[in-house]
């Protein structure tokens with residue numbers, strides 16, 4: 268028998284997919300900003316199509332979207348009632364027994380442990396790393412931003428970003444750090460997708476479904 272249960276709330280799923288969308292587009296446009304390998308076609312010899320400025324505009328728009336959904340996600344994680352299952356994962360994270368069971372499961376020599384929360388300890392650690400990287404890439408991104416846009420929000424944020432820029436060792440270091448953190452996402456993404464599919468197929472629990480529909484399902488063994 269298959270039993271369905273509700274796992275992820277609508278806001279959790281919306282923030283997840285907006286984060287995914289923004290990270291993919293930020294990586295694509297970021298690559299171009301770092302190395303503008305194409306130039307827009309133009310007539311009359313004048314480079315007037317401004318492909319670089321267009322990429323930067325989309326980069327900044329998606330950058331602010333990422334910052335907004337990340338703030339929203341932090342709010343959900345701390346205060347939302349429905350995110351209690353996520354918070355409970357912390358107790359599994361500090362439980363060595365669950366760590367051992369999870370590693371055995373990944374080595375195909377054990378069953379998936381039943382923890383208190385929705386994430387296993389390795390997954391929890393990976394997500395903490397991802398959020399630290401999102402904060403780092405957002406802060407360095409905002410420092411780059413205040414040097415490109417001097418009016419409005421850029422002007423307002425300048426005095427807040429300047430001390431952080433100095434502490435990090437100057438604008439060149441900030442740019443390099445922003446670039447290096449991009450690689451955290453490039454490496455994380457395929458592993459994340461692989462493990463989600465692995466868990467869904469091998470674990471037969473609808474792990475992928477839960478981040479789309481909100482529901483996960485368990486196959487219950489018949490009692491004889």
Ligand code: HEM
Nearest residue numbers: 290293294297298300301327330405408409411412446449
């Ligand atoms: C997953 C998130 C992000 C990735 C992968 C990413 C990637 C990149 C890369 C690779 C560059 C080029 C750096 C270089 O010159 O080597 C760049 C530039 C830049 N990024 Fe990001 N970025 C992200 C998030 C953000 C955020 C949140 C903001 C904040 C608004 C932001 C603002 C900027 C700005 C203003 C530039 C400089 C554009 C220029 O030089 O004209 N980025 N980004």
